[in-house]
Amino acid sequence: MVHQVQGVIARTKDAPVELTTILVPDPGPGEALVRVQACGVCHTDLHYKVGGIGDDYPYLLGHEAAGIVEAVGDDVVDVAPGDFVILNWRAVCGHCRACLRGRPQYCFNTHNATQKMTLEDGTELSPALGIGAFAELTLVAAGQCTKVDATAAPTAAGLLGCGVMAGIGAAINTGGVTRGDSVAVIGCGGVGDAAIAGAALVGAHTVIAIDTDEKKLAWAKEFGATHTVLVDPAAPADDVIEQVRALTGGFGVDVAIDAVGRPETWKQAFYLRDLAGTVVLVGVPNPTMTLEIPLIDVFGRGGSLKSSWYGDCLPSRDFPVLIDLYKQGRLPLDKFVSEEIGIGDVEAAFDKMHRGEVLRSVVVL
Template sequence: MPQQVRGVIARSKGAPAELVDIVIPDPGPGEVVVSIAACGVCHTDLTYRDGGINDEFPFLLGHEASGTVESVGDGVDSVRPGDFVVLNWRAVCGQCRACKRGRPQYCFDTFNAAQKMTLTDGTELTPALGIGAFADKTLVHAGQCTKVDAAVDPAVAGLLGCGVMAGLGAAVNTGGVGRGDSVAVIGCGGVGDAAIAGARLAGAATIIAVDRDERKLEWARGLGATHAINAAETDPVAAIQELTGGFGADVVIDAVGRPETWKQAFYARDLAGTVVLVGVPTPDMRLEMPLLDFFSRGGALKSSWYGDCLPERDFPMLIDLHLQGRLPLDRFVSERIALGDVEQAFHTMHAGEVLRSVVIL
């Protein structure tokens, strides 16, 4: 039988998030109903609310989530009722050209649930990133569920579903940070600080945090930064070069995603160093630079989408590292809030007062 539960929606562009009743259908073939335990408030949800993704309103918001499998549809054997899972928005197909080349993290045909969740009047909802987890329960494709150790705090586990994995993966997977490397991270919000945590985990010797907010720089120190640069007071390119023997960092990660920060990352890296763009630009942004500079500096210029992660490989490993005390994921949880507090959490996030607000259900 379909279920009526609570969910947070964006009804129209810029309208405040609303807590309403929604309808969850029984899972069909390949689908799973998950009872949500916790869901982080990500900037992407705010972008959905403000019409920055598309105009397929109303949206069911929320996607950084963990919970327990309640029921499964026909053909599902990867998870079963009672499993504790982290939700992901890249359920790989196994059949596209990327998957067949052994690069499933770049899958071009990822899965979502086929059925639609609705409002009580039958209006179909568009789930954020195919998940829609600001709700008591949600319907997803089975491939969007990654089983992890149930001993972990659900508020911590859910953050791997987006921002923390994006930043950590940008360092470890995309940037290939290794032992003894020097790393600079520009922008120390949730994604940037996750990149710092990833660089520390990978054994980087010098980890330089760059931001314009002293509070964020302090958060970065707590997650492993060895140096901090306030870009409002100091030229970050010159400061990074000074901290790396005049050469520049081996890997520079732009967690802001603006032309000016990408240029800083480009010129702050060592010769043949790597630049990783993980901050998300807007469609109107343009970059103009001398082509000769690209040729003469060599190295690699990369973008990182979801931290180039493979959820079934990365999520259980990172949860295990956290439970072993080797990865302080709990530091990303700034506050725990109720389902009806999402709109206020958007304001708190926009003001830069938190790394993550997490809805607890």
Template sequence: MTEVRGVVATGKGKPVEVTTIHVPDPGPGEAVVRVQACGVCHTDLHYREGGISDEYPFLLGHEVAGVVDAVGEGVQDVAAGDFVVLNWRAVCGSCRACRRGRPQYCFDTRNATQPMTLPDGTPLSPALGIGGFAEKTLVHAGQCTKVDPAARPAVVGLLGCGVMAGIGAAVNTGGAGPGDSVAVIGCGGVGNGSIAGAHLAGVRKIIAVDTDPAKLDWARRFGATHTVNATDHDTVQAVRELTDGNGADLVIDAVGVPQTYTQAFYARDLAGTVVLVGVPSPDMRLELPLLDVFARGGALKSSWYGDCLPERDFPMLTELHHQGRLPLEEFVTEEIPLDDVEGAFEKMQAGAVLRSVVAF
């Protein structure tokens, strides 16, 4: 067992605390990872606010890059000293989705069996099965994806969640490609990931939609060819005007509220595709005329983690970053110490940062 410092959410809406946590030695199939960097994601804030579950206390953080410190019995794919990015959908290989060759939809993803705890023995619920706002964390070994150790941890760790979700929503779920038009509603970390993914895929027209001029400026840096300020313009009309009156081939909702989803639905071309990658809250409801759903054809999809396969996608995207084709460094607004996570949440809510990253 190891004692480390970690960021814990103790109750709904309460400021997070930096406190001592106990990390067990790895058991069978598990690994302890020494965290080098962990991005501050909206999902962590959702955990703090009780938007995911009420299983407090939470050990927050999940966009992790670090080095494997030790592995448990039976672990063969990673070893102590490996540089890894952690993933929160370690596929099982044996559920009905995996058996059908669709492991990105795995129904039985794996996490560590042993709990990390507070000093009094209270078990912690690690965010997305990771708990990366800590000097070390315990995960299932399948959550460790080896990438090029030359990569900077604060940059490549963002592949662990938001950036991968965005890129995958465009490329894996949406199937964006050369000649397409793509509109992205919401230009935070996930939305700009989608824009970067569309640009990487050779999309000819990328339309960024947001209400914040600063976020639209960010979108241009990631490859947006056109921007729409939704405060000043009707989103559906603006997207149609930019696509010869037709609507975009692919519209990605990176916000995840009924208003933006409805906009995405009507801003797409006939038989176009809508991808929902923004995460709705449990109380949200959507109402659409069923005749419109039928008459417009196409596809309405949800994107879980960008439908990624970490062992395939993380090394590939790291290599594309090294080649200068994927500007992952542009997502990092600031690097902060562990004690500044609560302040990073405030900056996130104010729209002042694209990503704060805890650097150890």
């Protein structure tokens, strides 16, 4: 059976998104059909729209989603119809060199649904991050479904599917932040604030939020920032570094997280950390960016320079735990939801995101 539903697509590079009819097949082996309840509007969707990720148009956008499993392939045993799930883009294979070494959070062979969703004329769609959840129904690999507490609000739970997990994981999984640490986060959008929330959750003593926007710094305080640094774009880069050192006894932080992903912000993160401190890059650079830094400084300052892939998360391990913390009132996922919108409002949500007016607009279906 093929299901006709409404979905949001990017038909061509940088064109306005369209709400149109898409065709979704019933699940085959290893697949699950999910009725989407809520899906966040993420920067990654915007990157797809403007051609920043690839040119496999048309794209079916949306990936930060939660919903109910409607049907599964005959061989699927880990999820069943009726399960409330968060969708993820790390369906681990269990067989690659990372999985066989006990590191499935780095799986190098993650997979998606085999069958294709299409337009009415048969044109195959490329689902964003293998998910495509700005739609009433979507077809994914069963491993992309993580069952969690069904009483969690879908609008909040779905955000763990990408940006919020990326930020929390950058702090806890990649950065290894623990009680008593000092942390600086550069860039206080959704991912940066999630890193702040993660650092606060595990007991970091000092959490410094850094941004050019006073409104974003106010948001950061709501997620656990203990100090803020307002960046003056006209001031020397060392100004931010000196302010952070002044807040940390002159030493710098134990973990510096770059949630922007630009050469200048990465250099700030590198130099505002303490000796033997850790730098975590979680902001996504564009392919043209390059970095130049004295190699003697890399050697002399020691520590670790890391990139965080999806917060180095393992969905089956991390999503249920984080949802439990949310239900206990210890993880403020609801605060990330700036507004709830309809499926026809995605283009307007992209504009608000670009202007920095929202942490997350969430499509409710």
